[in-house]
Amino acid sequence: MELHVQSFGTRVRTRGDIFVCYVPDLSGKGVDKTFEFAPHQVEFILLYKKGGSISADALDLAFKNNVQVLLCDEYGHPTGRFNSLEPSQSLSIQAAQFRLIGTPRSMVLVKEWMGLKFRRKMAFLERLEGRREGEKLLLIQHARNQLADYFQQLQQVPVDNVANAAAAIRGHEGAASRLYFNTLSQLLPPGYQFDGRSRRPAEDLFNALLNYGYGILYRQVETQLIAAGIHPYAGFHHGLEKKQKAMVFDILEAYRPWVDSVVFMLCSHKLATQKHIEAHKGGVYLSGPGKTLLANALREAFDKKNIEIADAVISPREAMKLEIKAIAGRLLELSKKEDLLF
Structure with a gap:
């Protein structure tokens, strides 16, 4: 607790x-x-x-x-x-983490995390597919097939040149993201559809929910990283030059689809409405009731036991904890490889 x-x-x-x-x-x-x-x-x-x-x-x-x-x-x-x-294992984990920065093996890990994000997006669309028919069913099937293609392209990105690998990963992820959010928008009722991602500020209700939801997710990921002994700043894919917690943003990618699914539910069921947002400085932000609505929905979703691992059924919150602990192990494993390149 x-x-x-x-x-x-x-x-x-x-x-x-x-x-x-x-x-x-x-x-x-x-x-x-x-x-x-x-x-x-x-x-x-x-x-x-x-x-x-x-x-x-x-x-x-x-x-x-x-x-x-x-x-x-x-x-x-x-x-x-x-x-x-x-002495604690955190020292070994963070030493391994810093050794991997800027090496091809760091890109191996980035591909794993991004691959998990792609798979979770496809799994979410598959759940939506079971409740649709006609043109919307075809739309989802097309999006899933395209995401599968992007996923395969991601897996084939060579990691020998770190800068080229990072650029290629960003390219595949960006194209997949545009397709994914365009598909979600078309599946929403009129009045809830949106024109792509908008950040800082959001331009619509859906994006305002996403932005706030990702903020909640950020804290959860950061807390689990620290608990696992992983340094929140020493990331591999997001830049260190902005003095941001780059590793938090790296790992966050794998869990964004969980927030997406909750936001989509609130909008598709019309539980979130215009009363949950307010205009400010040229953008759209969640109001107090909007923040409460989303925070409660995320809490419920993250605590619901619906993920099967081995012989147990656990919650997304528990799965995140186990996965981030496994990432700490991967850092130690990859840093010990004899062919680690600097």
Whole structure:
């Protein structure tokens, strides 16, 4: 579980070998609350800006039990991390990560992540195909076939020249994205259709939902990367020159279709409407009710157990955690290859 220390005056302390969280009643009624958690119950402690505090004893208990302690801004985006001085696998993972930057093997990983994005897009269209007929059915089938072609072209991109490989991957991904979103637009009811992707700002309801949804996804991916010991800045495909968290954006690609499917559902069922957006500075942004609608829909979708892995059925949130841990293993594996090129 995640322990969010968000409200003003909240304190995380210890009693013996358990965490104790004191939450004051800010209404003045004096109904303070106390919660206790064993270390094995807690995976993350997130300390929000202008929120609560944590004691040295609680930090020590977290270190001893491999509980991740993160500093966050007011929106929950991690800005820092408390680290034990004891050796950890994170050091090995990040050393491997930095060794791979700019090498052909980094492009091998980028192709894997982008390939997963393509497969999830095709799987989403396949689900939509089962509910359509006539021209819309043919539209989806054509899009799926085209995406399959782009996927094959992606797999065939040579990685010996990193710059050429990156450009080719961007080209295939861009063409696939335009086809994919054009298809989704044509499947939506009148009034919900859109003219391609628009960012910063969005130009329509669908894109406003997407942009906000990707922001929520960003925080989830970043948190799981940090938990797995992967450095959020040291990416392979998105540039480091912009001082952005390039690895977050790299890994984020594989999970965008999950957000796409939720946004499509809200629009196709007409649950999202014009009352959920507001115009501002030449663009369209979600209103307060719009943000709540999308956040609740994403939470429900990410917690629904609908992904089969081995003999278990898990949620997308759990699948993301397992996949990002596996990525950490891949970083270690590929960095040890004898033919690593710099």
